Amino acid sequence: MSSPRYVVGIDLGTTHCALAYAPIPADEAEPLPTPSILAIPQLVAQGTIEARELLPSFFYIAHESDGPQALPWDPQRTYVVGEHARARGVDAPARVIASAKSWLCHPSVDRRSAILPPGAPEDVERISPVEASWRYLEHLVEAWDHVVAKGDPELALTKQSVVLTVPASFDASARELTTEAAYAAGLQDLTLLEEPQAAFYAWLAAKGDAWRKEVTAGDVVLVVDVGGGTSDFSVIAAVDKGGELVLERVAVGDHILLGGDNMDMLLAHIVEQKMVAEAEAAGRSLELDRWQRISLQHAARGAKEKLLGDGTANSAQIAIAGKGSKLVGGTLRTEITREEVQQAIVDGFFPLVDAAARPATRARAALTQLGLPYAQDPAVTKHLAALLARHAEALPSSGTTSPKMLRPTRILFNGGVMKSPLLRERVARCIDGWLGEENVEGARVLEGADLDLAVARGAAAYGLARRGRGIRIRGGTARAYYVGIEGAVPAVPGMEPPVTALCVAPFGMEEGTSTDVAGGELGVIVGEPAIFRFFGSSVRRKDPVGAAIERWKKDEIEELAPIEVDLPAEGRAKGDVVPVTLRSSVTEVGTLLLEAVPLQPKKPDERWKVELSVRGNE
Amino acid sequence: MVPPVAPLPFFTRLWFAWVVFFKVLFDGLFAAKLYTPQLEAPGEADKPKLPEKPAEVVVEKVVERVVEKVVEKPVAGPPPTDAALQLLALLQREGRFVDFLEEEIASFSDADIGAAARVVHTGCRKALREHVKLEPVRAEEEGAKVTLPEVNPNEVKLTGNVQGKGPHTGVLRHRGWRAASISLPTAVAGHDARIVAQAEVEL
Numbered sequence: 001m002s003s004p005r006y007v008v009g010i011d012l013g014t015t016h017c018a019l020a021y022a023p024i025p026a027d028e029a030e031p032l033p034t035p036s037i038l039a040i041p042q043l044v045a046q047g048t049i050e051a052r053e054l055l056p057s058f059f060y061i062a063h064e065s066d067g068p069q070a071l072p073w074d075p076q077r078t079y080v081v082g083e084h085a086r087a088r089g090v091d092a093p094a095r096v097i098a099s100a101k102s103w104l105c106h107p108s109v110d111r112r113s114a115i116l117p118p119g120a121p122e123d124v125e126r127i128s129p130v131e132a133s134w135r136y137l138e139h140l141v142e143a144w145d146h147v148v149a150k151g152d153p154e155l156a157l158t159k160q161s162v163v164l165t166v167p168a169s170f171d172a173s174a175r176e177l178t179t180e181a182a183y184a185a186g187l188q189d190l191t192l193l194e195e196p197q198a199a200f201y202a203w204l205a206a207k208g209d210a211w212r213k214e215v216t217a218g219d220v221v222l223v224v225d226v227g228g229g230t231s232d233f234s235v236i237a238a239v240d241k242g243g244e245l246v247l248e249r250v251a252v253g254d255h256i257l258l259g260g261d262n263m264d265m266l267l268a269h270i271v272e273q274k275m276v277a278e279a280e281a282a283g284r285s286l287e288l289d290r291w292q293r294i295s296l297q298h299a300a301r302g303a304k305e306k307l308l309g310d311g312t313a314n315s316a317q318i319a320i321a322g323k324g325s326k327l328v329g330g331t332l333r334t335e336i337t338r339e340e341v342q343q344a345i346v347d348g349f350f351p352l353v354d355a356a357a358r359p360a361t362r363a364r365a366a367l368t369q370l371g372l373p374y375a376q377d378p379a380v381t382k383h384l385a386a387l388l389a390r391h392a393e394a395l396p397s398s399g400t401t402s403p404k405m406l407r408p409t410r411i412l413f414n415g416g417v418m419k420s421p422l423l424r425e426r427v428a429r430c431i432d433g434w435l436g437e438e439n440v441e442g443a444r445v446l447e448g449a450d451l452d453l454a455v456a457r458g459a460a461a462y463g464l465a466r467r468g469r470g471i472r473i474r475g476g477t478a479r480a481y482y483v484g485i486e487g488a489v490p491a492v493p494g495m496e497p498p499v500t501a502l503c504v505a506p507f508g509m510e511e512g513t514s515t516d517v518a519g520g521e522l523g524v525i526v527g528e529p530a531i532f533r534f535f536g537s538s539v540r541r542k543d544p545v546g547a548a549i550e551r552w553k554k555d556e557i558e559e560l561a562p563i564e565v566d567l568p569a570e571g572r573a574k575g576d577v578v579p580v581t582l583r584s585s586v587t588e589v590g591t592l593l594l595e596a597v598p599l600q601p602k603k604p605d606e607r608w609k610v611e612l613s614v615r616g617n618e
Numbered sequence: 619m620v621p622p623v624a625p626l627p628f629f630t631r632l633w634f635a636w637v638v639f640f641k642v643l644f645d646g647l648f649a650a651k652l653y654t655p656q657l658e659a660p661g662e663a664d665k666p667k668l669p670e671k672p673a674e675v676v677v678e679k680v681v682e683r684v685v686e687k688v689v690e691k692p693v694a695g696p697p698p699t700d701a702a703l704q705l706l707a708l709l710q711r712e713g714r715f716v717d718f719l720e721e722e723i724a725s726f727s728d729a730d731i732g733a734a735a736r737v738v739h740t741g742c743r744k745a746l747r748e749h750v751k752l753e754p755v756r757a758e759e760e761g762a763k764v765t766l767p768e769v770n771p772n773e774v775k776l777t778g779n780v781q782g783k784g785p786h787t788g789v790l791r792h793r794g795w796r797a798a799s800i801s802l803p804t805a806v807a808g809h810d811a812r813i814v815a816q817a818e819v820e821l
Contacts, residue, residue: 045711046816047809048704070806091818295737302740319736327717328726333733 004161004189005154007467009035009198009459010140011165012133012178014101015228015261017055018456019140021148022464024161032469034205035460037453040143042082043069051147052083053453055139059097059132060085061117061124073146081139090294094120099229100132102257102372105167105174107561112177118371130181137164137185158186163459163466168194168234168252168478171536172505172592173561173612179591192590193462195455196223196234197249197473199414202458203448204471214446215410217245220395222408222443224384224427225455227415231256231380233387235406236473237395249475251391251406252538256383258375260417263345267336268293268300270344271318275334288320292332295320300336307341308420314338342422350381350426355389355405355434357382381430388434390539407435412446419451476508477586480540482549482557484533485522499533501549501557505584505592507541514585516597518546521581524596527574529566534612536560545584563594565610571602583607635719703811704802708749710815713741717815749801755794764790 009020020035039051049072060080062069069077069084080088089096097116104111106129114126127135141157149155164187166178175192182190193201200223204211215221217240225232233253239246272288279286288296296318303316315337321327359377377383388405395406408431413424424445432442448454465472482501504517524530537557543549549557567578580596587593594610709715718738723731746752755773758764765787769776773794776786805811 043806044803045707047806048707048803049806050803068808070808072804072806075807299740317736319733319740321714321717321734321737325717326721327714327737328721328723328734329730331730331733331737333736 004159006148006160007035007460007463008144008157008160008162009165009193009456009461009463010137010162011195011198011453011456011459012101012136013057013227013455014099014230014259015057016452017057017136017140018053018453019055019144020453020456020460021160022460024464024467025469028468032205032464035457037456038144038147040082040140041072041146042139042143043071043080043084044082045084045087048084050083055082055136055143056086057098057100057136058082058085058089059100059116059127059135060088060092061095061097061120063092063095063123071142073142079135081135090297095124097127097132099257099372100129100136101167102229102255103129104133104177105170105255106372107171107173107559111173130177130184133178133181134184137182137187141185141187158188161189161191161463162187163191163193163198163463165193165195165198165455165459167230167232167255168196168249169232169255170194171479171560172477172481175591176612179589190589191463191466193459194234194249194252194475194478195232196225196252196414197236197475198455198458198462199223199225199448200236200247200412200458200473201461201465202454203412203446205458205461206449212245214444219409220250220407221410221412221446222388222431223412223414224418225414226380226417227259228261228417229257229259231258231375231383231415233384235388235391235394235408245471247471247473249473249478250394251387252478253383253387254538256375256380257372258349258378258380258383259415262378263349263417264297264301264304266344266348267304267341268297270340271296271300271303271334271336274336275332278334286332288332292320303336304341304345305420307336307338308345308422310421346422346426349378350423350430351379352426352430352433353379353381353385355385355437357385359383359386381427384427384431385434394541403438405434405438407438407440408443409441410446411443412448414448414451414454416452474510476510477505477592478507479536479538480507480543481505481584481592482535482537483522483563483582484535484559485548486533498550501535501552503543503545503547503549504582504594505586506543506545507537509584509586511586511590512588514583514593515545517582517584519548521579521599522596523577524565524567524580526567526572526576526578527569529564531562531564534560534563561612563610563612565596565608567596567608582610700805700811701802703814704805705749707811707814708745708803709742712745713738713743715742749803751798751800752795753798755796756790758790758793760790760793762790764788 004024006021006023011018019038019040021038022033022035025031025033037053039053040055041049041051042055044050044052046066047070058081062078062080068075069080071077085096089098094117100116103109103116109115111129114128114131116126116129116132117124120126144157145151149157153159162182164178164182166175170178178192179190200221207214215238217238219238221236221238223234223236231253232255234249235251237248237250239248275288276286299318299320303318306313306316315335317333317335319331319333321331357379359375359379359382361376375383385405388408391406392403411428411431413427418424428443428445435442450457461470462472464470480503482503484499485502486497486499502517502519505515509515522532535557539556540549540552565580572578579599581599583595583597585593585595592612594612595607596610597607706716710717714737718734756764765785766774767785769784769786776788777791778788
């Protein structure tokens with residue numbers, strides 16, 4: 001294989017994808033290139049193609065009445081990815097897949113089975129969450145080949161060095177499934193990177209060497225990334241290691257399905273209520289149709305951006321068009337004030353809370369329809385408080401008393417929602433309040449640029465850093481992983497047998513390393529898939545490989561999708577029990593690899609891959 | 619009797635409709651001038667009534683002409699109207715432009731028209747800014763005194779007491795607009811550009 005010419009950073013987002021690229025410098029002396037953003041050709045309306053910087057992560061399964069959904073490189077396509085797919089999501093929602101990425105990390109469903117779109121009509125051929133991600137990546141591959149490579153096989157995206165971003169909260173199986181999608185799309189030279197880290201790399205790249213003036217040894221950077229569909233937090237510490245400044249990712253948050261779309265929906269709802277009330281006061285009845293709801297959502301987003309922007313406007317006019325082709329006379333009009341937006345968005349999603357606040361959880365009804373586990377508490381700041389408290393001991397404490405929370409000294413914002421200065425200010429004030437409770441100084445905000453595209457840019461910058469150009473953030477796995485071993489006790493009705501969690505990969509295990517799991521001998525039956533329970537913990541930092549944990553605090557260790565090892569019968573009799581030990585590695589790509597190694601190998605270096613996330617819990 | 623009038627080219631009409639639309643909307647006097655002769659000049663209104671049939675013939679001719687153009691298409695290469703239709707479709711999609719112009723607005727109140735204008739203005743402006751980069755022809759503020767050593771007739775129009783040789787000195791009344799760049803969406807093969815907006819049927 002020829003060596004790649006470009007590093008390419010791909011932000012495979014919940015609501016949008018973006019691609020940044022930079023040529024790989026031929027030698028060390030060349031200045032570091034600045035990543036550029038690819039304008040991605042996509043269908044934006046029926047039969048209309050436009051190149052845009054963002055590719056909405058929506059997939060539309062065309063109906064026969066739509067005709068072929070032609071792209072410059074494929075005249076007969078039967079599905080759509082991008083802006084037109086998103087627009088069809090409002091018109092014909094049953095045929096559109098949204099938030100495929102959130103399904104990709106949903107532990108209770110089989111993510112390789114065709115389940116999307118949920119509730120689709122009979123004639124729709126459903127696809128799996130993995131395939132949806134694959135289609136988005138495929139579109140990027142084709143768009144790149146059309147725009148940049150133009151038929152030159154050397155320049156094809158599959159030949160370039162690609163950095164693909166995933167949420168920091170993605171567990172081992174979601175990462176694995178993401179790489180599966182990438183390989184299906186033809187990518188070969190692949191590395192995964194956590195999104196908040198990518199945002200930080202984008203900041204580093206934008207600052208050049210000047211960043212060392214703003215972040216010095218002892219600083220703790222909190223990355224707050226609130227995008228369209230999800231919120232993702234990470235903490236990166238700058239540590240002095242033998243006179244050299246080292247950046248280390250020390251904590252990541254949970255996967256929270258909460259973002260800008262929730263805020264727009266709330267605001268649209270408020271405006272609709274207001275319009276209905278105004279109409280009723282005037283003695284009319286009012287019901288909005290689909291056209292009007294679409295324009296209302298757009299108008300609400302516009303009003304939100306205006307009123308949460310620089311803070312000069314006190315109110316925004318909202319006008320939505322009448323039904324059908326009638327515009328005048330049917331147009332509805334109302335006004336939304338700054339206070340209303342403030343109350344709904346700033347206080348609703350970013351309330352000023354104290355450090356002890358925690359997101360509310362309520363027990364879900366037993367028979368809920370299988371859907372995405374949306375966040376139950378919309379307060380982003382409460383989720384943030386919970387994260388900082390949970391990782392209070394992530395850094396060695398300098399004082400005598402152990403701190404109640406991880407104390408950030410710098411904040412870096414990312415994601416479309418955080419473009420609002422008002423919201424940035426609110427989060428910073430909230431965090432300063434918590435630091436005040438601990439009697440320490442407030443945190444300083446690091447000024448980022450272009451929060452929509454920073455992740456893609458940062459991913460490309462990281463691609464250059466991996467080639468020895470620029471500082472790298474260390475971190476390793478954000479979780480420790482455990483295999484559940486059921487104790488051999490007599491069965492008691494109504495009581496689950498006790499489970500011991502055997503640590504197979506410690507917290508912070510670095511890329512490219514592997515380790516044998518001592519002390520955990522498992523018996524596997526040849527020719528039958530053996531399924532083991534699998535666990536992860538983002539807070540147990542000190543468990544070494546092979547540690548057997550019998551008791552843990554609630555919320556400390558969470559159960560993930562089970563893992564499976566299927567021993568081929570070759571060389572052994574079917575039904576035999578083969579004793580194996582486990583070996584874990586973190587690959588160069590950034591995924592966790594578990595292998596079963598037989599104690600008595602039949603051939604040298606014999607081992608079998610343990611499949612992560614084989615099927616759902618249900 | 620009626621002097622033969624050649625139909626204006628499409629782009630000119632689009633521009634004209636655009637300008638007149640805002641002028642009617644925001645300039646009450648201008649609107650009144652346009653509006654009054656139609657209703658309150660019976661003497662003049664009678665005259666056009668006679669050649670009603672010929673007027674219809676003219677309309678038909680226009681239709682024929684369009685048909686002729688369609689027939690000529692394959693010979694003349696890509697028809698020049700496609701880009702214009704794309705722009706129109708864009709303005710309709712984002713700002714309901716065609717809906718607005720095609721609607722009879724005489725009977726509606728200013729408040730109703732104003733509300734609709736907001737929809738049209740927000741959407742069309744977004745579409746325009748995303749696809750056409752406009753910049754003023756002259757950088758000076760309107761009302762400023764300018765001296766022009768020479769006049770490029772494409773860029774500057776002299777008005778008022780137009781005479782003599784340059785350099786000309788006068789007051790900048792309108793800065794002018796220049797499309798610095800334009801990027802229209804491209805249509806895929808087989809797409810019927812004449813459909814400015816699809817009909818919608820909800821199942």
